[in-house]
Amino acid sequence: MTVCSFYLQGRCRYGDKCWNEHPRGGRGGDYGANHQQPSRGGFGNRVWVNPSQRSGGGYIQPSTFSRDGSDWSKGDVKSSDFSFSHQNRFSALNPQNNNDKGGQTPADDNHNHVDTIQKDMEVWQSSGQWPFSCYSLLSVQISGFVELSPEELRLEYYTGRASGDLQPYVNSVQQLSNQWSSRVQELQTMNGSTQISVISELNNSSPQTSSHGLGSSSGSTSASGFGSTSASGFGSAGFGSSSQSSNTFSFASSKAGFGASDTQQALGFSSTSAAQPPSGFSTAPPSAATFSFAAPAAENTPNTGAFASAAGFSFKSSSSSSSAIRFGSSAAAAAGSAVSGSGDVGDRLFTAHSDLTAEELEQFRAKHFTLGHIPLKPPPADLLMV
Amino acid sequence: MSLFGTTTGFGAGTTGVFGNATTDSHNPMKDVEVTSPPDDSISCLAFSPHTMPGNFLIGGSWANDVRCWEVQDNGQTVPKAQQMHTGPVLDVCWSDDGSKVFTASCDKTAKMWDLNSNQAIQIAQHDGPIRTIHWITAPNYSCAMTGSWDKTLKFWDTRSPNPMMSLQMPERCYCADVVYPMAVVATAERGLIVYQLENQPSEFRRIDSPLKHQHRCVAIFKDKQNKPTGFALGSIEGRVAIHYISPPNPAKDNFTFKCHRSNGTNTATPQDIYAVNAISFHPVHGTLATVGSDGRFSFWDKDARTKLKTSEQLDQPITACCFNNNGNIFAYASSYDWSKGHEYYNPQKKNYIFLRNAAEELKPRNKKW
Numbered sequence: 001m002t003v004c005s006f007y008l009q010g011r012c013r014y015g016d017k018c019w020n021e022h023p024r025g026g027r028g029g030d031y032g033a034n035h036q037q038p039s040r041g042g043f044g045n046r047v048w049v050n051p052s053q054r055s056g057g058g059y060i061q062p063s064t065f066s067r068d069g070s071d072w073s074k075g076d077v078k079s080s081d082f083s084f085s086h087q088n089r090f091s092a093l094n095p096q097n098n099n100d101k102g103g104q105t106p107a108d109d110n111h112n113h114v115d116t117i118q119k120d121m122e123v124w125q126s127s128g129q130w131p132f133s134c135y136s137l138l139s140v141q142i143s144g145f146v147e148l149s150p151e152e153l154r155l156e157y158y159t160g161r162a163s164g165d166l167q168p169y170v171n172s173v174q175q176l177s178n179q180w181s182s183r184v185q186e187l188q189t190m191n192g193s194t195q196i197s198v199i200s201e202l203n204n205s206s207p208q209t210s211s212h213g214l215g216s217s218s219g220s221t222s223a224s225g226f227g228s229t230s231a232s233g234f235g236s237a238g239f240g241s242s243s244q245s246s247n248t249f250s251f252a253s254s255k256a257g258f259g260a261s262d263t264q265q266a267l268g269f270s271s272t273s274a275a276q277p278p279s280g281f282s283t284a285p286p287s288a289a290t291f292s293f294a295a296p297a298a299e300n301t302p303n304t305g306a307f308a309s310a311a312g313f314s315f316k317s318s319s320s321s322s323s324a325i326r327f328g329s330s331a332a333a334a335a336g337s338a339v340s341g342s343g344d345v346g347d348r349l350f351t352a353h354s355d356l357t358a359e360e361l362e363q364f365r366a367k368h369f370t371l372g373h374i375p376l377k378p379p380p381a382d383l384l385m386v
Numbered sequence: 387m388s389l390f391g392t393t394t395g396f397g398a399g400t401t402g403v404f405g406n407a408t409t410d411s412h413n414p415m416k417d418v419e420v421t422s423p424p425d426d427s428i429s430c431l432a433f434s435p436h437t438m439p440g441n442f443l444i445g446g447s448w449a450n451d452v453r454c455w456e457v458q459d460n461g462q463t464v465p466k467a468q469q470m471h472t473g474p475v476l477d478v479c480w481s482d483d484g485s486k487v488f489t490a491s492c493d494k495t496a497k498m499w500d501l502n503s504n505q506a507i508q509i510a511q512h513d514g515p516i517r518t519i520h521w522i523t524a525p526n527y528s529c530a531m532t533g534s535w536d537k538t539l540k541f542w543d544t545r546s547p548n549p550m551m552s553l554q555m556p557e558r559c560y561c562a563d564v565v566y567p568m569a570v571v572a573t574a575e576r577g578l579i580v581y582q583l584e585n586q587p588s589e590f591r592r593i594d595s596p597l598k599h600q601h602r603c604v605a606i607f608k609d610k611q612n613k614p615t616g617f618a619l620g621s622i623e624g625r626v627a628i629h630y631i632s633p634p635n636p637a638k639d640n641f642t643f644k645c646h647r648s649n650g651t652n653t654a655t656p657q658d659i660y661a662v663n664a665i666s667f668h669p670v671h672g673t674l675a676t677v678g679s680d681g682r683f684s685f686w687d688k689d690a691r692t693k694l695k696t697s698e699q700l701d702q703p704i705t706a707c708c709f710n711n712n713g714n715i716f717a718y719a720s721s722y723d724w725s726k727g728h729e730y731y732n733p734q735k736k737n738y739i740f741l742r743n744a745a746e747e748l749k750p751r752n753k754k755w
Contacts, residue, residue, distance in 0.1 A: 126656035130622040130725060133600035134575050147574045147600055149560055150724035151476065155492050155515060157728050
């Protein structure tokens with residue numbers, strides 16, 4: 001629903017009968033805007049309580065997300081409150097925005113998350129829903145849950161039945177079931193140590209301690225959180241838009257910071273956390289690198305493939321040459337810093353001259369890549385010059 | 387003599403009274419029953435495409451068989467043919483010309499069934515059970531896309547034993563949908579990947595799942611220009627997310643809604659939450675149907691964001707659903723979906739496929755604003 005602009009100015013004459021929305025917060029209804037945080041209503045309340053403390057819309061999310069630019073363009077305090085309350089899904093990523101919200105701090109955020117988890121666990125226990133499912137909060141998977149579909153379980157039963165021995169099936173189901181109930185109970189009662197581990201999982205967006213070894217998938221979900229917000233701005237004017245470079249470019253950026261969603265982030269991201277993503281992403285992105293070149297599998301590790309693709313496109317995209325060059329140099333710089341930062345992957349970041357075929361070497365040496373002949377292996381370090 | 391509603395070791399919960407032949411809770415909506423339904427749970431249903439005259443329904447089941455019925459205009463269903471796999475059949479689809487049916491099974495193979503000759507040949511092989519199969523018709527290629535629990539997505543030209551292409555996924559494939567040029571695959575661990583199929587299938591974007599729990603079913607919807615523009619994703623937690631690929635305003639356009647839950651407004655007692663087993667979009671109206679483990683189906687209008695109808699409760703979960711090519715028939719299957727484990731599995735219990743007239747009930751509401 002559209003927000004009532006008169007209400008925001010304090011002069012809606014319809015009051016409760018108004019057909020437009022009066023943002024009071026607390027509307028976590030069934031058809032509410034897409035929200036990952038159940039505490040959305042709470043945020044709305046706080047925003048409304050302290051309107052006078054707003055100093056203007058400077059910190060507000062980009063106005064592209066507001067649905068009616070003309071109403072909010074004056075940047076008056078109340079409208080910025082409104083647009084903020086609808087951007088709550090991102091607010092957890094910007095905890096510093098909550099500085100003057102009556103004491104809201106990142107610690108309070110965590111407290112809300114813990115509350116949410118507890119409530120969700122309670123619902124899960126009492127509702128009779130399928131127990132063998134993952135659980136996540138704010139696109140971070142909470143560890144300790146096994147993901148099994150009913151079909152997989154049923155197939156186990158059928159094969160057990162066919163072999164005549166159902167006892168192993170029954171035992172493993174019992175075991176999984178116990179595992180689940182103890183984990184749910186743990187999260188519901190949320191004693192001190194559980195709370196600490198859960199909060200650290202939530203804040204550490206690339207968790208290494210996923211119990212079923214699926215750090216890659218949870219890493220990639222948080223990664224694509226970046227990708228989906230930024231990549232939507234990229235060449236997606238039509239679905240499957242024909243310009244190959246824009247598709248794969250946005251895809252490279254959606255891999256959480258290899259190419260990076262904008263150049264400024266590239267340096268920071270790769271230098272600080274270059275060590276983490278390679279290990280976390282080792283399973284997910286090889287597929288990505290494969291696709292973006294639409295060619296048989298790239299044999300090298302994902303981040304190198306991404307650098308190659310990033311570098312490749314910076315050469316290719318003549319339309320935005322200035323940004324491309326910027327990107328190319330930052331990629332090179334990032335590559336350099338990544339190499340220094342993470343020694344274990346440094347040797348896979350570049351290929352030696354001897355490992356490249358003559359054609360690939362020629363491509364790297366050329367001023368521009370030729371479409372269809374872009375090498376899949378990363379360039380040798382010494383050829384990385386703009 | 388088969389016994390219904392036995393109380394021996396299976397401890398079948400609330401199966402209802404089965405002795406009488408009156409319309410008890412197995413068909414509360416009084417819909418047309420398909421004759422000779424499969425002997426075990428129905429995992430998938432598919433109607434023939436518009437390129438073929440008449441309506442033919444294909445159903446795959448956990449009894450390892452795939453059956454074909456002709457649905458006549460007067461509502462009568464005539465069993466036509468059957469094929470077998472060596473493992474439960476998890477997904478079926480039609481080729482675009484309506485002459486072949488593709489079936490995917492837990493026996494790690496997929497077969498192409500030529501209905502004219504009634505022969506089925508194997509066209510695909512995976513390292514794990516194949517969960518989804520879809521036929522893709524592109525201007526420059528045609529192939530079958532199979533998604534498997536071995537974490538790969540493979541594309542098969544039916545003439546060759548080797549896949550045309552194999553894509554790695556982060557996790558096991560749980561459900562998929564294809565509307566050219568878009569394909570969506572939802573995997574375990576809340577993975578969600580969109581592929582673009584133009585020229586050659588390639589990964590388009592990985593999406594952060596809007597849902598908190600396991601993905602169960604996905605269906606692509608189209609915009610007014612008949613181009614695929616987004617998808618509906620259902621989870622085990624009684625919730626469906628409507629997600630647009632490139633919306634003008636993601637925070638406003640994408641949303642989730644709760645469904646298949648008990649006690650709608652009564653918050654005093656804990657709600658029972660059921661999984662959404664399948665989602666289908668009406669081919670003409672663009673409204674959607676969801677079926678769940680609670681044994682109900684519901685019709686929704688995603689643009690007006692309202693519910694159009696919810697059915698009465700059947701005594702078994704509804705496991706599959708689909709619309710026919712012109713949207714006049716809604717088929718849904720009533721059988722056990724394993725949502726409560728093996729204790730509630732009763733092999734003696736009859737499985738049903740019902741056909742309902744869908745021409746009127748799925749008309750969209752007019753938007754209020």
